[in-house]
Amino acid sequence: MTGRYPADVDVAIVGSGPTGAAYARILSERAPGATIAMFEVGPTVSDPPGAHVKNISDPDERAKAQARSEGPFASEGGERVGGIVKTAQRRARPGTFLLEQGYQVEGEDGLPVAAFSSNVGGMAAHWTGACPRPNDGERIGFLDERGVFDELLDEGDRLLGVTSTAFDSSPHASLVRERLAAVEDDGREPHERVQRMPLAVHRRDDGRLVWSGSDVVMGDATRENPNFRLFDESLVTRVLRSEGRAAGVSVTDLRTGESHEVRARFVVVAADALRTPQLLWASGIRPEALGRYLNDQAQIVFAVRIRDFVPAPEEEGAGPAGLSEYSGVTWVPFTDDLPFHGQVMQLDASPVKLAEDDPAAPGSIVGLGLFCAKDLQASDRVEFSEDAVDGYGLPAMTVHYTLTDRDHAVIDRAKTEIVRLGKAIGEPLDDRPFMMPLGASLHYQGSTRMGVQDDGTSVVSPDSEVWGAPGLFLGGNGVIPTATACNPTLTSVALAVAGARRIAADLASSPE
Incomplete structure (x- = not known):
């Protein structure tokens, strides 16, 4: 499932967390003839790829897998910060790494422990596995009005293996x-x-x-799909466009340092609620609501x-x-x-x-x-620098919260x-x-939120397609438009199902 990058594919997926995996699974089931390339910036830390590290029985091997997930400067070991949570000290949980700068602006609350994971499977290799359904104001009203939300949540349960x-x-x-x-x-x-x-x-x-990770979401349908390939240690630096439409990705092989362009009919960016808007910004795709309405729990x-x-x-x-x-x-x-x-x-x-x-x-x-649940504000946002860069060389972040x-x-x-x-x-x-x-929940949402029209308050349509950028779809907790208090993974996987179905239908209606 690794090797030299293809010149072109039908669908390029950026990110191997549960929503990227959901896109791969639904496409493998509904469009088995489509070629799919998935790019993950982090390494493979488990067998099968994307499996939850809780399933690694040897504690030393589990610790190594967690350490390798901890970003651009991760190592096989090193001193770990542990202990009982009693203070407001900034610390990262095993398997995650902190936003080192820009996490708090003077006079604001910020997200002092905003964190990420970089590994095949994303945060789903380290999560608690909780998959409650949203209720009352957490629910997405316009999907309820269309009568589709509960069916999408049912599909999310199926993909995640919820019991x-x-x-x-x-x-x-x-x-x-x-x-x-x-x-x-x-x-x-x-x-x-x-x-x-x-x-x-x-x-x-x-x-x-056995705890579910992205391996469970991908399932046999994806693993046995000869048209699907997963490339780890692959940094996507730009979404390519042609005449306004998504046309592929620019990717750097972190093992060799070489950069390549992979053309694609559809691009899915499913990094996380902070790095997905970062990649769009770096690509010159900057809707008014990009990065805004950021919310944590x-x-x-x-x-x-x-x-x-x-x-x-x-x-x-x-x-x-x-x-x-x-x-x-x-x-x-x-x-x-x-x-x-x-x-x-x-x-x-x-x-x-x-x-x-x-x-x-x-x-x-x-x-x-x-x-x-957070009181939503457009002013709660993540901004990106035109000059400074992070450890991956992408635009540095500043959180306003x-x-x-x-x-x-x-x-x-x-x-x-x-x-x-x-x-x-x-x-x-x-x-x-x-x-x-703040930031400890790791449940960041809203930064690429869904809406029913392109009115400046949302980034994607109800099918998760970016307004004004046909063929570009987003996945992850950032797409959720409501203020939730429940764990958001089930909801974000459900929304990814709708996006993947839309791509599958478009592929069927316009085969090449």
Whole structure:
């Protein structure tokens, strides 16, 4: 799946995360004769390519895979910043690297821990796998009006391999859900009540859990497609156009330093919510809304010890990546009345280390997280320099980002709510909840947002095609036009399905 770049293809895909993988999968299923080249700036760190690093059982090999994902200056090892999250210190999670400059402008809140991953599979090699559905104001109204949103979300579930039963054997999962439901479910619609978190994870025949990465999204349909090729360590520096239409990409082979042009009938840019607008800007494609309406999810965290905890008689032992089954992952859905999305997770399922587990009673401590929906503003944006460059040689970023009075009010409510939920489960480990530094959610959205018309407030159409640049499609969380509090991956994959279907239909109607 690697080798010399082709001179031309039908579709060039920039980025190998879950949305780029979704484009490849749908095209492989619906247009199997189309030639597809996927370009990823980072290396292949797992086998199969794009697999989640949690599935690497050897901890040293897993750490190497994470370290190799950490950007243009990544290494095989080196000193890692770990420890319990207690301060506002800037730190990157394993498998990610921070925006080194431009993350905060004086007088603004900024995104101090804005971060990226560079590897085959993108952030899906490191994520928690949570795939809740958007609710109430999180939903995309114009897709609901067309009657397509839920069907697209169903397709997203299929591609990601989403289940809700992976942790059903966890001895304390039902106890956590029951205690939360007792204080939270009153007055909620059935689909809004406390429930199992939908997760992109499945159980093998031997009982071990396997977490979905881009490998699952691509599936056999893509891997067995002789017309699909994946090129890692390949930096796309420009989208090419001819008479205004997307015509291919300029790509540099990071192994040799040589640059090439690959012509394409369609181009999909699915980097992430910061690097996708960066590439468009570098290509001279600059819609008015490009980089604007940037939004993150303020994240409030808290840890408690389960009340009246009774250890399981016999633990089965750790699964892949040292994950044992204790209390699983529970979901408290977002509503307009309570504008935050809740996750309650056993400690070793969470990427954020909130406490040390109790060696005498493993599994007795759970972490709670509430994610808050942002008050959207066009002024929250990422700008790009005409002169300065980043570690990849692309235009340097500056983030402008400010919390509004409404944001502060929602955060204050979330701090009160998370203590109430935590006390329903057990005894708090700390007196007060902690707000993670902005950017910690890694759920950046809105910078290439979708809209129904080219009115300066959106970048792409409902099919994810860039206004004024036919043949150029975008993927990723940046396309989501609403302020979500839930994990956005399922939604962004669903939107990628619509874009891929549109390309497949165009290929069928105008074959060459």
